[in-house]
Amino acid sequence: MAVGAAAPALSRPGTAPLLRAEGITRHFTVSGTRIDVLHDCTFEVGRGEVVAIVGQSGSGKSTLLNVLGLLDRPSSGTYDFDGVDTTRLREGARSRLRGEGIGFVFQQFHLLERRTALANVGVPLVLAGVPALRRRARARELLESVGLEHRLHSRPHQLSGGEQQRVALARALSRDPALVLADEPTGALDAASSTMIMDQLLEQARVRDAAVIVVTHDPKVAERADRVIQLVEGRTR
């Protein structure tokens, strides 16, 4: 779908959307001055759907992603995730929901520096209370699925950018989330690595029936989405 296309609320016929954002606003107060970043953002994302969020720098893409990832609360509006109104949840429940339902892929990978690839992928499983043996087996399986079976014991600084992002992808998928949020996942990669990461992200999401929301500047990445949401000065179009 072309960048800038309209953003209708799409869900599979007969199924409830995975997430529904309605009238989301977010403002910050800096030195007494109110800065409105998001205005009345309303949209839905269905299960298994791939959505790209595009927009200029400062248009509020990352802020929206933080709200969708339950890392930040909207100033007003409602955000339902998997049938739960997240704006009413306490912090502990939001953390639990985030851990169980949402996987993150960051532009700068955010791998733990002194841990191996295997250990990095295992972190969400530690948080889920998965026993050590099962955790290692699962992390190994995920790394194999992204083609890193030969890099299990490598630390981030021993990996290329593309490999680090594949580790981050494996980590994002470790708890089979219903939603993968990718913030400029190819922003720090060359063209070949970008293509490989997007191939793997979309393939792994398809296999798991996970929805993907990608924030990107890259038209090639946006083209691969089922739908594109454009943000202009904090408003969805």
Add this chain to the structure above:
Amino acid sequence: MLRSLTAGIVLAFAGSRANVARTILSCAGIVVGVGSLILVVTGSDFGERFAIAYSETNAGRAATFEISVMEEVSDQEALEEDIRRAGAQEVSLFQTPSASVLLRSGGTVIDTADFRGVDASLGEIRRFTMAEGRWFTEADLESRVPVLVVNEDLANAMGDRERVQIGTDRWTDVRIVGVLESSGTDFTWQSAYLLRSPASEDLLFGPPPPGQADPYGDYMPSGGVTYLARIDPGDPAAQDPTGTMFHERLTSTAWRWGVRSSDSVWGYRIDGADVIEDAVTYLSWGLAGIAAITLTTGLLGVLNVGLVTVRERRRELATYRALGASRFTLFVVVVMESVVVSLVAGVIALLACWALVTAAAAVLESFVSLPTGVALAIPPSGVLVGLGSAAAVGLLAGIVPAMRALRSSVVAGLRE
């Protein structure tokens, strides 16, 4: 909650292993503090055990009284009965013979040994460790010859231990049934305990031989006796430092054993258990205070490193939050890392102290023979106090950085 706690602990251990440099940096202060504390506990424990062993060997177990009657006692049985009635659980004669006793074995004559006439019950009053043989038993009362237990110094000075005689003006065969271990607590030279029995009656209570004066006659009139008695340390009489209560109990019936003046009866506590306890308590508080100051310095070191690293690790901690860690898990991660670091420091301190104490024990034992059960070693309480204080310091030092970590914005952390 439990899952958050477990996850926090697992991640904290992994973090400590991964950040070895940080762990070592944080350890230094705690190693010194915990090491000092372990050495304080070890020193106090050793000092207390040595002092108690010294007191129990040379005076008696808590609470031992020495009772001297400085005039002739007409009925020793009545006196002993009244000592028991005054609260004594064990009573033993502790009598110097009325004449200088010589000892002959083989061709050797020893005239410098210190003899004391005692009952078998002295074994219940004083702490004795046998190097050979045994202490007296009731069966020894039937012996036809006097029965002795000697110390190692005297045993070593004898030429032949099988054929031994003692005497004042004539020699009497004696039987040695045991040898007492000499140790650093034993400051007498050659000494022997002579069991009070029909066979030793003359040696202990008979008149000195013609021409020989009673060597102790200047302060113990003829017919006077000395006893050691052990009473319950919880008895109010045991708490009375002047011994007045016990003296009053005992002398109220002094007429039964032929003593008219209560001034002729002395009775006072001679063991040092209460004094030792007080001294060890004061010493421990003083030394623990010094250790606490050192430990506080270590705590501040860990706290400082913790605060710096939390600031440096904002992105890492925000990543944990993004991956689903609750605030409680994050709190546990930071606090447990501090606890892990402190425990590692505690274990290092323990190993260092163990090496130091083992070396010190080897040096000490080359100079002094320590009594049985008084080895210089880190006691279990030292291990517990050391590791427990290390964990407590880690816990305290981890709380402030953990609170700061919770206040950090996840979104800001992920942007770094």
